[in-house]
Amino acid sequence: MLESLTLTNFKAFAHQRLRLAPFTLLTGLNSSGKSSVLQALALLRQSYESGDLTPVGDFEAGLLLNAELVQLGTGQDVRYEFYDEHGPHISLVVEGDNASVDWTAIYEQEADHLELLGADDISIDSAALLPTLFGSGFQYLKADRVSPQVSYPRSHHAVSSRGFLGSQGEHTVNYLRAHQDDEVTSEHLRIADAASASLLDQTQAWMQKLCPGVNLEAAGIDGTDTVRLSYTFGSGASRSNRYRPTNVGFGLTYVLPIVVACLSSKPGSLILLENPEAHLHPQGQTWMAYLAAAAAAGGAQIVMETHSDHVLNGLRLAVKKGDLPAEATAVHYFRRNRHTSEVVSPVIAADGTLSEWPAGFFDEWENTLDQLLD
Template identity: 80%
Template sequence: MLESLTLTNFKAFAHQELRLAPFTLLTGLNSSGKSSVLQALALLRQSNESGDLAPIGGSEAGLLLNEELVQLGTGQDVRYEFYDETGPHITLALRGDGSAVQWSAVYEQEADHLKLLPDKERESGAPAQQLPTLFGPGFQYLKADRVSPQVSYPRSHHAVSTRGFLGAQGEHTVNYLRAHQDDPVETSDLLGPAAASATLLGQTEAWMQRLCPGVSLEAADIHGTDTVRLSYRFGHGVDRSNRYRPTNVGFGLTYVLPIVVACLSAEPGTLILLENPEAHLHPQGQTWMAYLASAAAARGAQIIMETHSDHVLNGLRLRVKNGPLKTEQTAVHYFRRNGQTSEVVNPVIGPDGRLSDWPEGFFDEWENSLDQLLD
């Protein structure tokens, strides 16, 4: 498991260390640095996948700013404008999996491949291969701008079978579900009788029914093409509806499907990065997204989630109060701007689900509105 991430001269941060837990929640106002945390991890992942962190032959090691997971621009876009007193280099450091590794990249304003300082000049406790949580199989990163409801979705054996990857926008989710629908999945006591089937498809339907009662789904090939289709039905037995394509069903169902599949298919020791899983969901569904992510964390996956939803926060608090998570298995980071930089406050969820601190701006809009209504 990853235990901490330290950012130096990266985007909105001069220097910031963050504790990482089995379930880490990132929240705060817009443009306060939350997404930068996920982007830093995704940047390291894509640089490693491309071979840039440990290149073979005469190529130089570096951070690859623009690839499948993130497209960050050039050095000018990713370096903190008022760089740290230690110098202009951009440094990302990780501790976890029994290792402590640091990468320092030389700043070049127009470069989209930032060269890393030679090994002898940077602190490195272990090679990247010793951070399996980030660099091993099972990694998922689902952005806020996930794929919208479509008539068909791409079919890629390499993505879903070789890599087990849903796509940064969830574009491979339907094909992954088609290929792995009969895979066994540990059932959750949260679902009660709804968890009748222990397959990926059965569990996916059970969780989706928490969002839309009576819904079922099918992921199948489109004959003669390299695409797959998703369809929904509603009701049971003789009252069961015809099949509907995603474009004729509420936006939220398809938008949340990658989140559900990612959490259900997560193996122990894997890392799941989630941006705004609550998007397009009713408040009750937002709370259930926290329950689902908590269940994945309790099974041994590591979840790092960015959210603007107090329902997601409260869902996590309830899972600490009622189980299966303990307070030390959670980390809450509240990001806020302080002049030209970002700072982080760290409220702690106690065993009773209560928070140790409510800093100004931290999910206090309801109280502010209520004060005005009662004035």
């Protein structure tokens, strides 16, 4: 498991160390640095997958700023602009899996590949150093999720060789088609009254918690390199006709990759989620927290960015009900302090209460209610 991430001169951060837990929740105002945390981890994964973290011949090891997972621009876009005692370079330090690795990149204003200092001193096998970050089971689902479509791509390499749903969830339907009979092995993730323990039936059961009555089917389209997703509602004689995703609310297609990512996770998996609550009713947002907590209880590691108090309260309830130990959670509230971002980290107790409630931390409901009652 990853235990901490330290960012120096990275985007909005001068210097910040964050504790990471089995379930880490990131929240705060817009442009306060939440997404930068996910992007830093995705940047390292992206650079590892491309081979850029390891020097080969005349090729210098470096951070690859623009590829499949993140597109961060150039050095000027990613370096904290008011650097001081920490110098001009960019540093990312990850601790966990009984290792601590520091990647320090040389700042170049217009470069999109930032050369690493001391790369020769880092083990060539980064996956052995930090298997949670660089091993199998990695998923990163960005906020700009794939939109409802008539068909979706069919990539054997993505879903079978990599087990990857795509950063926009674009391979989810094909993954579900290919792995629908796989068993969901974690008892924490299985819903007991589902038709079976298969990935498809458990996906339907969880989707029904988010949107009651929904059923789904993922199937290949003969003679093409695409797959089709369809939804029905109800059961038995009252079951509806099949609907294309384009004729169903955006929320179902948006949330499906998150459900599949959590249900297909194994111990040691790392799942990065941006705004999973988008397009969901408040009840569904609370169940989204229950799902992520169940994945964490089953051995996966979740790092989630959210703007939803329902997600926060869902996590607190999961702790209070004993579904996830309090010490398995970390909550970080991001806010701007002049030029840099700073972090306040309330602690969830075993009864679900929080150690502190800083100004601006999910207090808008109370602020609005005070005005209404005035």
